[in-house]
Amino acid sequence: MLIIEGLTRRYNGRIAVDDVCLEVPRGSFVGVIGRSGAGKSTLLRMVNRLADPSAGRVLWDGRDVTRLRGRELRDWRGRCAMVFQGFNLSGRLDVLTNVLMGRLNHVSTPRALLRLWSAEDRAIALSALERFDIAELASQRAESLSGGQQQRVAIARALVQEPDIILADEPIASLDPRNTRIVMDALARINRDFGITVLCNLHALDIARGYCDRLVGLSAGRLVFDGPPGELDAEAARKLYGLEGGAAGGAGPRPERASPAPLLLPN
Template sequence: MKFELRNITRRFGDRIAVNAVNVEIPQGQMVGIIGRSGAGKSTLLRMINRLQEPSSGSIHFNGAEVSSLKGAGLRNWQRDCAMIFQQFNLVPRLDVLTNVMLGRLNHRSTLMSLFSIFSDDERLAALAALERLGIEQTAMQRAGTLSGGQQQRVAIARALMQSPKMLLADEPIASLDPLNAKIVMDALRDINEREGITVVTNLHTLDTARSYCERIIGMAHGSVVFDGPPSELTAAAVQEIYGSDRDGAGIDETMTSTSINIPAAQTSTEKQSGGIGTLASARA
């Protein structure tokens, strides 16, 4: 299965937010999109999910034109292409378990969705998703009582309940502290590697993109100006993406770093446990 953007453009009046973008993404890649604020990253993801309509161009997945879908076809695409937002988009007054099960709405009949009738299997699947992300103990808490890091993991669990073929994450760690940012990115990489789900995520930190993504797309002024592996993201490429400061100097990558020093003992334990388990147990 291949995902493809063909000459996709989005205009807001006289302003071009996304300008003639052409991208092909094979199934199973983990792709990071980087660029300055206003570069068009979020608009691009929202067009992929059809939350915003392209002004021109087309979007294709597995041979079908996604950009022409309507009605049930569009709902099915938004189920298969799950979206994770910077601000979580949970229902604060509902408990965590119900928020996660809401990811099944596009798999169910209208009547069952209207009355929030969930099966025992769906409840077990939701609990399993929460356990995988290390927050199963929050299942009966109101979502609004959780920390930002916990809420983002609930949002990821909800996305998993959609059984997606593609996962879009719009600045998923922008409002998180470094430790929770690592937990969330570890979770996204784990989903990509274990399920083979394509993950496309907007990121505002270069070190995160280098560490987690096998492919980086750099945007500037609505256009793609870099597309390649992290090893090819040179200082010259970074300057083309981010530009220079007012004195003409290139960007200092340490300004966008989220790096934290994990104690050696903790790092060793994390490796032995097979990935995100140890860090996911941190409660923040």
């Protein structure tokens, strides 16, 4: 279980996240919603330790993540994968190599530097690409792909880390409606098939309602809503979004979750 206790982050006197407390059971799909500047990205970055909290702590299965240093911190970042709005791929490298970068925490440093990937690592990476219907792009340079394809590559890279949790920071912000659905379906399949916990920052309330088991709403860094999508009424939405919230609709039910499958065993 992920436990966030009194998490706070201050930047030059400004409070970006203000005393947030949450408990997220394993296997959840949680949407973090709110306007731009509400503190959503800062919250996820503190969970991954890309940003350190000014106060509070993050616990995973009882272990204090905020105290980790060195190798233990690198191991945590391997177990807590990030998916970014900007994809964070190396454009000049081929797709398969970009995905294999997710295996860095599973190989020795010399082998990683020399890109001496084992047959097992390559099989795992190709299996992830096949899962998201982009295996035929393995040899293409990442910069030649569309935005939706690049984001699926980024999700495949996160999956091959064999994480316990995936933090998706506005993964659909730059995508058109078709690719939005494809990327959100990919995250939902990871959650459903492998039982991996997903925390996903989202602007679009209809998408959040359609895919997430639970919504966590931030406003000016403070937690103002925490509950199932059906409990987010018009008044609560207006508190989060102002006039935008009143127009938000539903996106239909998300797919049913199956029992967790073994992670990426090549066929």
